[in-house]
Amino acid sequence: MAVEMNTVSRERIPVTLLTGFLGAGKTTLLNHILSANHGHKIAVIVNEFGEVGVDNKLVVGADEEIFEMNNGCICCTVRGDLIRILGELRDARIGKNGRKVDFDRVLIETTGLADPAPVIQTFYVDQEVDDAYSLDAVVTVVDAKHAEQHLDDGHEAQEQVAFADVLLLNKIDLASEDEVKSLENRLRSMNPYARIYRTEKSNIETEKILGINAFDISKKLEIDPGFLEEEDHEHDNSVTSIVLREEKPLDLRKVEKWLFGWLTTHGADVFRYKGFLYINNVKQRVLIQGVHMLFESAGDRPWKDGEEKISELVLIGRNLDSSWFQKGFEECVAH
Ligand SMILES: Nc1nc2c(ncn2[C@@H]2O[C@H](COP(=O)(O)OP(=O)(O)OP(=O)(O)O)[C@@H](O)[C@H]2O)c(=O)[nH]1
Numbered sequence: 001m002a003v004e005m006n007t008v009s010r011e012r013i014p015v016t017l018l019t020g021f022l023g024a025g026k027t028t029l030l031n032h033i034l035s036a037n038h039g040h041k042i043a044v045i046v047n048e049f050g051e052v053g054v055d056n057k058l059v060v061g062a063d064e065e066i067f068e069m070n071n072g073c074i075c076c077t078v079r080g081d082l083i084r085i086l087g088e089l090r091d092a093r094i095g096k097n098g099r100k101v102d103f104d105r106v107l108i109e110t111t112g113l114a115d116p117a118p119v120i121q122t123f124y125v126d127q128e129v130d131d132a133y134s135l136d137a138v139v140t141v142v143d144a145k146h147a148e149q150h151l152d153d154g155h156e157a158q159e160q161v162a163f164a165d166v167l168l169l170n171k172i173d174l175a176s177e178d179e180v181k182s183l184e185n186r187l188r189s190m191n192p193y194a195r196i197y198r199t200e201k202s203n204i205e206t207e208k209i210l211g212i213n214a215f216d217i218s219k220k221l222e223i224d225p226g227f228l229e230e231e232d233h234e235h236d237n238s239v240t241s242i243v244l245r246e247e248k249p250l251d252l253r254k255v256e257k258w259l260f261g262w263l264t265t266h267g268a269d270v271f272r273y274k275g276f277l278y279i280n281n282v283k284q285r286v287l288i289q290g291v292h293m294l295f296e297s298a299g300d301r302p303w304k305d306g307e308e309k310i311s312e313l314v315l316i317g318r319n320l321d322s323s324w325f326q327k328g329f330e331e332c333v334a335h
Pocket residue numbers: 020021022023024025026027028029055111112141170171172173174199200201202272289290291296
């Protein structure tokens with residue numbers, strides 16, 4: 001009996017923590033994992049900075065259970081939420097409380113602004129979480145085009161690299177071989193342990209990131225000996241988010257002209273923006289998103305019958321003037 005109990009308690013649910021700076025390619029990786037044929041049943045927890053759950057809408061794979069935590073950063077205000085969701089999932093796995101969720105691993109996508117250390121701590125410091133879950137690996141997606149800049153001025157970006165078990169050097173199509181090599185050297189000097197893979201569109205064999213048993217707390221403690229005790233962590237408070245909403249149909253050309261005009265002068269201030277637009281005389285939602293000055297808009301699925309048609313755009317960056325954005329967005333209404 002004792003042996004059996006030990007076996008049960010040691011069978012903890014593996015968790016992959018997916019981090020990476022804003023726009024690096026985390027959702028792209030998540031979609032890639034969820035569409036791949038690997039046989040794992042994955043419960044996904046996504047954390048969004050800003051009020052609108054755009055990420056949830058961007059994630060494909062309707063079969064997976066997706067739990068979303070909005071309105072805060074996973075490493076601060078919603079850490080309690082994370083513990084609660086992990087507890088609920090653990091119970092649902094065995095059909096407790098009348099709900100059954102069938103999964104064999106958990107994947108957590110953190111917001112690009114999260115410092116991973118407090119999230120990792122949760123798996124060691126919270127006893128109930130520790131009993132039920134084991135951290136399999138911290139996978140950090142790095143944007144080959146913008147990482148140097150993010151690493152120069154961001155504490156979170158540095159921590160994300162420092163705590164990674166696997167680094168995906170993504171978007172290599174946007175950087176030269178020399179740039180990629182020099183970034184690789186920089187990453188290697190920051191984190192000598194992580195396995196580094198170069199990727200385009202976060203395309204990687206799932207065996208290289210799931211079930212790899214790569215997380216080793218002793219290595220993390222070598223990097224930062226006090227990290228399990230750290231109560232506080234720093235945030236770059238100059239980074240904020242704005243949510244724009246408009247119920248009237250918009251004119252896509254006006255939106256593009258307005259946004260593009262602003263981006264050409266302020267592209268460095270905006271890390272990430274994304275949303276769906278309700279465009280005049282267009283049956284589909286239009287997905288609009290970008291990272292700094294790289295911007296794309298594309299037709300998404302058609303609006304469903306009875307679905308509220310509304311445009312929602314989230315911007316994350318520095319020095320964002322909310323009233324200026326609200327006014328500009330309103331002026332994009334189609335006439
Ligand atoms: N050119 C290029 N674009 C990429 C690549 N990978 C992802 N993208 C694009 O980069 C943008 C951001 O990708 P996401 O996967 O949404 O990034 P993210 O890290 O989830 O972003 P946040 O959730 O905002 O932090 C999207 O427009 C992707 O299509 C790549 O390898 N090359």
